Amino acid sequence: MQKRILLLIIICLSACPIGIYAFPQITDSAKVSILYCSPGEEIYELFGHTGLRVCDSSKNIDIVFNYGLFDFNQKDFIMRFVRGKTDYQVGVNMYNDFIYMYESRGSGINECVLDLSPEEKKEIIDYLLWxxxxxxxxxxxxxxxxxxxxxxxxxxxxSVHGKIIYPSITESISFREAIMQYTKNAAWSQFGFDICLGMGMDRMATERELMFLPENLNLTYAESTVVDSTYNVKNIVSSNEQIIPILREEGKQWFTPTLCGYILLALIIALSVFGYINHKSFKVFDITIFTINGLFGCVILFLILFSQHPFTNDNYNIIWLNPLAFFPLLTLIFKSLKKFKVIYYGFVSIVLTFFLVSMPLIPQFFNDAVVPFTLIYLVRSASHPLYWGYHRNTKKGQNN
Known part of the structure; x- marks a missing residue:
């Protein structure tokens, strides 16, 4: 982990604005190419990376324009990131430095050389310099x-003079399905994505939209063509080759959120049965787990109301992760609320039951782990009305 953080810092430090020195006029032999770096292990590496290489051997120019730079020390970085107001910037790496940094983390690197006219190359480079x-x-x-x-x-x-024709999608997939291809071995990261991103992620993406993923950008351009004003058609990529093989071995997480959820559910059911038999309600335990629920609910509500990240609104996970889960904690502070505890838990039981039954009808994908974690709160919520009813009937029997 420390090595990967160091590499990220090196990437940021080694990138510099090219405007600090004079950029010579390129020749017609210069090439512009897309560099695709395969995914790494850390969450910020899961989807790979892309750079734009400009190489002119006759001028000793070989640099990579890198649009993946950000500043950890930016004021309020974490809050800005949560709100979707993170500022990134473009920098320049020397080609050899760029290759070394991504090769060191075990990423493979692929290069698609673009078949461009001198005028098109100039337009791209002029824009990059600006x-x-x-x-x-x-x-x-x-x-x-x-x-x-x-x-x-x-x-x-x-910059291309003509109409780019992207290949047709053989099978439509949603934005969520697209990112799941890269998180299949990172179950906890995928769980986090599924919790925070709402039903908009389940919209079918176009071929152009799917290029938000670096690998898709690389694969799409490798198969794309350009139609010019005289209706001549040519491939937009003149060569496509792997320059660094993938060295990293993919590992799979065995302790997934789903497994964790069902283990906890089994323990919760056992605890609830024990409490029912022995007339124990485990109030402190319930206050703890419902407070945790409320905290996550606040995060989701914040994302729905205030975040500029795409697809964080219209998130039905707010039904089972909800700020109203703070109610048990509030009963410790405001004693007058205790008389509503049974009503609250009964209401939560009904809502969660309805949610679980309705999940197949809701137009949003839910992670497999949602079911056991929702059942945990359903079991603990239902235990309170059951315990209250049993306790009341026992008292009536004693009075009779």
């Missing part, structure tokens, strides 16, 4: 619609 200036290098990052891959796609589209 973009790298300190007053232009910062952009508002958006995980889906404005990231390291989409920036490169947009630059190519605006």
């Amino acid at each position: 973009n790298i200036k300190p007053e232009n290098c910062v952009y508002r990052y958006n995980f889906i619609f404005n990231n390291c891959a989409t920036k490169i796609r947009d630059i190519i589209e605006q």
Whole structure:
């Protein structure tokens, strides 16, 4: 982990604005290519990375324009990230430094050389030189619609003289299904994505939209063509080759959120049965787990109301992770609320039961772990009305 953080710091430090020195006029032999770096292990590496290489051997130029730079020390970085207001910037790495950094983490690197005219190359490089200036290098990052891959796609589209024809999608997939291809061995990360991202993620994505993923950008351009004004058709990529093989071995997490959820559910059921038989309600335990629920509910509510991240609104996970779960904690502070505890737990039991039954009808994908974790809160909620009813009937029997 420390090694990976160090590499990330090196990437940021080694990138510099090219405007600090004169950039020579490139020759017609210069090449512009897309560099795709395969995913790493950390959460910020899961989807890979993309850079735009400019190489002109006759001028000793070989650099990579990198749109994946951000500043950890930026004021209120964490809060800005949660709110979707993170600013990224473009920087320049020497080609050999860029290759070393991603090879060191075990990533493979693929290069798609673009078949461009001298005028198209000039337009791309002129834009990059403008973009790298300190007053232009910062952009508002958006995980889906404005990231390291989409920036490169947009630059190519605006510079190519002709209409780019992207290959047709053989099988439509949603945004969520697209990212799940890269998180299949990172179950906890996928659980986090599924909890925080709402039903918008389940919309079918177009071929162009799917290029928010660096690998899809690479694969799509490798199969794309350009139609010019005279209706001539040519491939937009002249060569496509792997320059660094993948060295990292993929590991799979065995302790998944789903497994964790069902283990906890079994323990909760056993605890609830024990409490029912022995007339124990475990109030402190319930206050603890419902407070945790409320905290996560606040995060989801915040994302729904205030975040600019795409697809965080319309999130039905707010039904089972809800700020109202703070109610048991509030009964410790406000004693007058205790008389409503049974009503509260009964209401929660009904809502969670309805939610579980209705899940197949809700137009949003739910992670498999949602079922056991929801059942945990359903079991503990239902135990209170059951215990209250049993306790009341016992008292009546004693009085009779």
